[in-house]
Amino acid sequence: MEGSSTSCPHMLEVGNYAYWKAQMKVYIKLIDEKEPKTTGEFYVKLCDLSTQAFALENEYSNTKLVRKKLAIDELISSLQTFEMNLDEAKQGRSKGDKNIVFQATEAVPTSSNVTTIGAF
Numbered sequence: 001m002e003g004s005s006t007s008c009p010h011m012l013e014v015g016n017y018a019y020w021k022a023q024m025k026v027y028i029k030l031i032d033e034k035e036p037k038t039t040g041e042f043y044v045k046l047c048d049l050s051t052q053a054f055a056l057e058n059e060y061s062n063t064k065l066v067r068k069k070l071a072i073d074e075l076i077s078s079l080q081t082f083e084m085n086l087d088e089a090k091q092g093r094s095k096g097d098k099n100i101v102f103q104a105t106e107a108v109p110t111s112s113n114v115t116t117i118g119a120f
Contacts, residue, residue, distance in 0.1 A: 039079040046072065 039076055039083060042079075043072075043076050
């Protein structure tokens with residue numbers, strides 16, 4: 001078995017899955033410094049990973065790339081929309097805009113339904 005390197009892992013081979021499973025877990029933990037907090041950060045990280053995959057010189061068909069790119073773009077757009085709606089909802093709650101509804105349980109006397117009693 002070959003030694004490991006955290007900066008440039010060796011190529012995955014068919015016969016050493018158990019070895020690579022352990023190595024990849026360690027490698028992913030080392031490169032995963034922090035979780036992305038926004039979809040923009042996630043998208044940048046995803047683009048970096050795709051660039052690294054191309055550096056390995058794996059060949060991908062154009063149709064496969066286009067389908068994956070479109071699916072990722074749709075997902076990122078959907079997540080960004082969700083984040084914006086979530087932020088707007090949080091801002092609405094923090095402003096103290098609360099709708100309060102009161103319901104009357106008893107009839108309140110008004111001048112039309114009040115009868116006056118004569119003086120004694």
